[in-house]
Amino acid sequence: AVTLLYVSPLKSNLGGEFIKNTFNSDDLAFCDEILVKVSRSFAAVIRQLPEVMLVDVLVFYLILRALDTIEDDTSAFDSHATKVRILKEFYKALDDPNWTMTGVGEGDERRLLEEFPKCQRIFQQLQPEARDVIKDITKRMADGMADFVAKDMGQGTEDMEQYNLYCHYVAGLVGEGLSRLFSASGLEHKSFGEEKHLSNQMGLFLQKTNIIRDYLEDYVDKRAWWPQTVWKKYSASGDLGYFANQADGEARKKALMCLNELVTDALELVPDCLAYLSKLECAEIFRFCAIPQVMAIATLDKCFANPDVFTGVVKIRKGLSCRLILQTNTIAEVHSIFSRFARSVRSKALTQQHLGANDPSFERTIASCDKITA
Ligand code: RWZ
Numbered sequence: 001a002v003t004l005l006y007v008s009p010l011k012s013n014l015g016g017e018f019i020k021n022t023f024n025s026d027d028l029a030f031c032d033e034i035l036v037k038v039s040r041s042f043a044a045v046i047r048q049l050p051e052v053m054l055v056d057v058l059v060f061y062l063i064l065r066a067l068d069t070i071e072d073d074t075s076a077f078d079s080h081a082t083k084v085r086i087l088k089e090f091y092k093a094l095d096d097p098n099w100t101m102t103g104v105g106e107g108d109e110r111r112l113l114e115e116f117p118k119c120q121r122i123f124q125q126l127q128p129e130a131r132d133v134i135k136d137i138t139k140r141m142a143d144g145m146a147d148f149v150a151k152d153m154g155q156g157t158e159d160m161e162q163y164n165l166y167c168h169y170v171a172g173l174v175g176e177g178l179s180r181l182f183s184a185s186g187l188e189h190k191s192f193g194e195e196k197h198l199s200n201q202m203g204l205f206l207q208k209t210n211i212i213r214d215y216l217e218d219y220v221d222k223r224a225w226w227p228q229t230v231w232k233k234y235s236a237s238g239d240l241g242y243f244a245n246q247a248d249g250e251a252r253k254k255a256l257m258c259l260n261e262l263v264t265d266a267l268e269l270v271p272d273c274l275a276y277l278s279k280l281e282c283a284e285i286f287r288f289c290a291i292p293q294v295m296a297i298a299t300l301d302k303c304f305a306n307p308d309v310f311t312g313v314v315k316i317r318k319g320l321s322c323r324l325i326l327q328t329n330t331i332a333e334v335h336s337i338f339s340r341f342a343r344s345v346r347s348k349a350l351t352q353q354h355l356g357a358n359d360p361s362f363e364r365t366i367a368s369c370d371k372i373t374a
Contacts, residue, residue, distance in 0.1 A: 023055060023125055030118040031058055037108040038065055041295075045288050053185050053285070055122065056130045060177060062119050063094065063138055066112050068170075069105035071145045074223070076104045080149050087146045091139040094123055094131075129184045137177035144169025155240050156224040156231060160265075163227040164204065167211075171203030178289075187282040195279070201272035202289065208266040209296040212259065212303055213314055216244060226262065233360075234258040243310050253357070255310050260349070261361040263304050267345065267368040270297065270338060274372075278331050290328045294337050298324060301341040305348050305357075342372035 035058060036043040046057050067090055070083070077083040086101075093099035097120055101113040112119070123131065148166055157163040180193035211218070211225040218224050224240050234254040235242040243255035273293050280286040298316045308314050327333050346369035353362050 023122055027118045027121050028055070030115060031055075031062055031122055034108060034112050034115075035062060038062075038112065041292075045291050048284055049288050050185075050187060050282065050284050053181065053187065056126055056134075056181055056185075057178070057288075059119055059122050059126065060134050060137075060181070062112060063123065063134060064141065064174065065109065066090075066116060066119070067138060067142055067145070069109040069113055070101070071149075071170075072223075073104050074221070084146045084149050087142045087149070090142050091135055094120060094135050094138065097121065097124075127184075130181060133177050133180045133184065137173050141169055141173050144173070153224060154222040156226040156228050158227070159229040160227050163225065166225060167204045167207040168200055171207035172200035173203070175199035175201075175203035182280075182282075182285055187285060188280060192279065195276065198272050198276040198279075201269050202276050202293070205266060205269040205273050206292055206296050208262070208269070209299050209303075212262050212266065213299055213309065215259075215309055216312065219244060226258075230261055230265075231258050246307070246310060252307055252310075256305050256307065256352075256357070257359050257361070259303065259309055260305060260359055260365060263300050263345070264361045264365045264368055266296075266300055267342070267365070267372065270342075270368070270372050274331075274335065274338065277334060283329070286331075287328060290334050291325055294324050294328050294334060295321060297338055297341045301344045304345045305352050339373045342369040345369050346373075 032043075035046065039061070042061060046054065046061065049057055067087070070086060070090065077086065093116060097117055099120065100116050102110075104110065104113055123134065126134070144165075148169075151158075157166055176193075176196055176199045179188075179195055179199040182188040183190050183192040215224075215226065219240060226240060231240055231243070232238065234257050236251070236254065242251060243258060246252040246255060277286065277290050277293065280289060295316065298320060299314070302314050302316055303309050306314060324337065327337060346366060349359070349362060349365045349369070352359060359365070
């Protein structure tokens with residue numbers, strides 16, 4: 001049923017004129033099937049894109065997911081030097097029909113690397129403009145990831161600058177690449193691809209939300225991203241693991257202060273995200289961009305002042321995410337959803353403070369919520 005979505009030949013108008021573009025249906029079926037397996041939620045938003053963009057974004061996702069799998073594997077490579085070399089050479093795989101990798105990653109991600117030639121063949125059939133964007137972003141992301149391999153990530157990034165830089169490489173660049181694909185398709189304004197700052201902020205908002213939510217999971221994997229200049233203000237032991245072992249009430253209070261500072265930092269990106277979304281003209285592209293943003297603010301609201309972040313996984317309920325997806329159609333609807341979550345965070349901050357929390361980020365939290373609600 002899944003492959004029926006792709007009735008070959010697909011139209012592609014990247015570069016101007018509508019061009020009939022015939023993709024190999026086995027290769028396309030693989031790309032679609034593996035996408036659903038590696039990310040059910042992204043598969044859903046990608047599939048509702050206009051068909052002139054669908055394959056481009058699908059293959060862009062898989063290529064970056066393959067790169068992410070290499071970056072994530074902490075045991076497959078014999079040294080940092082090997083991993084750096086493989087990351088830096090990865091963009092060459094896009095022009096090499098024989099490039100594959102075995103024994104890296106797990107499950108469906110491992111399969112994606114093993115069967116990479118199927119993605120490569122689809123990539124090669126995209127319009128040159130789309131290929132250039134995808135290759136440029138892949139290369140820059142991999143170079144950025146390589147810079148972070150040498151650093152020991154067991155205790156997080158050094159400071160806010162490094163935190164922002166890491167998020168730029170792994171997510172901000174995705175935003176830039178997508179904006180360039182949108183404008184190349186002709187479905188968005190020609191200058192949209194030049195909105196580098198707003199595109200970066202869109203990616204940062206999603207990435208920071210994931211980093212905040214995944215504290216425990218990442219920490220136990222010794223792959224932490226929380227910035228040291230933030231968490232060291234709150235950790236009595238000078239270790240990031242302090243928040244995971246809340247034996248006493250004091251550690252718990254400090255953990256929540258640290259969490260709230262990072263949630264506040266992420267909320268400060270919201271005005272730029274709303275500015276980006278307000279510039280979109282194509283309804284399907286709007287939904288593709290807005291749905292993950294709406295899920296992110298719902299997640300941040302759920303994380304704010306929530307001790308569960310330090311003991312398990314915080315996930316938004318299925319019912320809530322379904323309702324949010326159905327409500328995300330226009331900029332007015334998105335503004336109202338963002339306002340609702342900003343008011344929720346604001347009221348939790350006030351409650352906490354009245355109970356004597358003395359959260360050092362309190363004023364900043366209220367200011368960032370008020371800016372969203374205004
Ligand atoms: C959405 C076309 C998995 C590509 C990048 C993303 C690997 C690190 C993980 C491909 C939303 C979570 C997916 C923040 C962008 N990098 N972070 C397209 C991909 C958030 C998406 C995932 C990043 C990314």
